[in-house]
Amino acid sequence: MAFEFIDAALQARAAASLLRHRQCVGKVSAREIEVDGEAYLNFASNDYLALADETLSLTAQPGSRSSALVTGFQSVHSAFEAQLCDAFGYDRALLFASGFAANTSVIQALFNDPAVGRESELFQDKLNHASLLDGALNSQAKLTRFNHNDITHLRARLEKSKAKNKLIVTEGVFSMDGDCAPLVDIAQLAKTHNAWLMVDDAHALGVLGDNGLGSIDSGIKPELLVITFGKAMACQGAAVLCSQRVQQYLLQFSREYIYSTAMSPMLTEIAIKQFAKLRSASLQRAVLKDNIAYFTQTAAQLGIPVLPSTTAIQPVVLGSADNALAAQQQLKAQGIWLTAIRPPTVPQNAARLRITLTAAHTSADIDTLLNALKEAI
Template sequence: MNWHQRIKQRLQQRQSANIYRTRQPNQAVGCCRLLINNKKYINFSSNDYLGLSQNKSIIAAWQQGAKRYGVGSGASGHVTGYTLPHQQLEEQLADWLGYPRALLFISGYVANQTLLAALIMAKDRILADRFSHASLLEAAMHSPAQLRRFHHNQPDSLQKLLDKPCSGQTLVITEGLFSMEGDSAPLSQLQQKTTAAAGWLLVDDAHGIGVRGEQGRGSCWQQGIQPELLVITFGKAFGLSGAAVLCQKEVAEYLLQFSGHLIYSTAMPPAQACALQAALIRIQQGDDLRDQLQQRIKQFRAGAANLRLPLLPSDSAIQPLLVGDNKQTLLLANQLRSQGLWVTAIRPPTVPPGTARLRITLTAAHRATDIDRLLEVLDAINHAKC
């Protein structure tokens, strides 16, 4: 079998299993509106939970930053790409979340990959919640360490793994708010067990930061813990892109010396760091947006309960509607799109086989009428099946 035959075979396998992925170019007309092929949709697939991607003050901050610093950084942070806006943003994030240091990264995926690549050595072990993000599990599998997965959100399952001997260091991995389930990790219990075993805890709070806790400080703050490694991303509630790792000073210095990404990748544009500073201010003052989001979540959950929709238990902006079969999930997504509602079908390998679902995401920018329309169409589809 040559290269072309192998590629063709693997593509055909995905198509036959109804897990083939496609992209659709769109002209966004707001964080919860899409224009695709000249058709308008209400968007229920965005992670822009607070609607900040369209915030005028944040857009203005990016524009002003571009006028002052240009549209790119021109180098890695170790050369000339680290500017005053980068430094200011790192210091503001560290102060906001109560850590000595913060380091900026281009994306959450990169932050997770580079953390494990820099820290993990042979004889170490990684104990990860089985539903942890692909960036974490992939990095763990490619590391020289032993990877073991504990049952989702079950501290006792973690304890059984911690009880086994390890000649190296132990890193426990979880998410604060899980991206495909919409549920929260029992962070306090996980940290207690990890600390008792002399391990470190890494929490990826991509979907909790900005929407949970006082001033949007996230899942860890809300649950009263401070993990050794906290990853936050800016592509969700911040409305932009990029990520940061919060840690102790010595760890930050270690990463600056041993993280290939920080050493060799071009830094994020200074203008982006300016916009992120503006987004941070809006998040800190964003109780109104968080309250609006909670209203939409309660509205949708109440309506879905009346319709007896098979939702997973979630009080977050992520509302997974379990379907199970890949083909049926695609069919349901297409039925919604025919009615002007854009909802993404999530299938394996993103989720376990047999658990395909619609990942409905709600934002503070959605109107009450948007939620009513989604419930109305879902109800009509259900009645059509009967």
């Protein structure tokens, strides 16, 4: 029978405790979630500043009606791109429907020409997001991986490279480990080896920096900066910040941008409002910082093996997928909502509970989590 591989693949996933399921959520906030009529403390949200809990009044139309290169690029898009350029210090910006789309399409567009690909090399951190790796695998450039946050290994890779065009790709904050890339050192390496730097700052935006602008507050300015709106901004979409010449190139060769309907004007208006809130959310950032410190200190006192992280992402690695699922179910029974992250999202034998803290959590919430977590693991 044709397509028997579908059943075989699903059975294999189930046998390995790797089968994924969706959960239909009822009410949800940065602090609480309702699933199947039951309420839980929510420690699985990327709404780090609790900005999604507020309602908005909108005037923009819901649909853009066409691609940005036909009639889809409207004044609301232009205004938001200008705001982003002014805030981050870039010449140009392009809006995308999602961070995944932005990451994959930019890398593919840059290295889509086989002739360019033959003289180009991509250097990617081994823990980079799937969207960054997919972009590389679907490009014509050579892909070289370097050990996670390992400057010495990256330097060795760069020194061996004969490529004319070199692009280093990393994340500002890594989505599964919660640690930060050594961007100052990477940027210096890039300069030394005449390479460009691309940073996916999805989980740093809103959380890092005095004004929530993420990794650029460390003083670096990568040639390509990708920010996404679905995490701390608590809305939808993404932007690529770059030079004028790169923007012009992407307008010609980014298939995702050329052939997709432009981002909804209504979603863009929401993003403008949320970006303004994010920049002024100093109190929420302070509360989040305190919550992170309280969590890490108390976890250490209780002997809970949390990976080293100073961000809102606090992973507890449990090894096997079975162990992670069992801990998830035990925590659920205690009124805590967490997600077991399993391969292939993380490496083999690195299944984990990915805890995310927000500004909406209280010290009592964190105590409840940690006491239940100690029992579960």
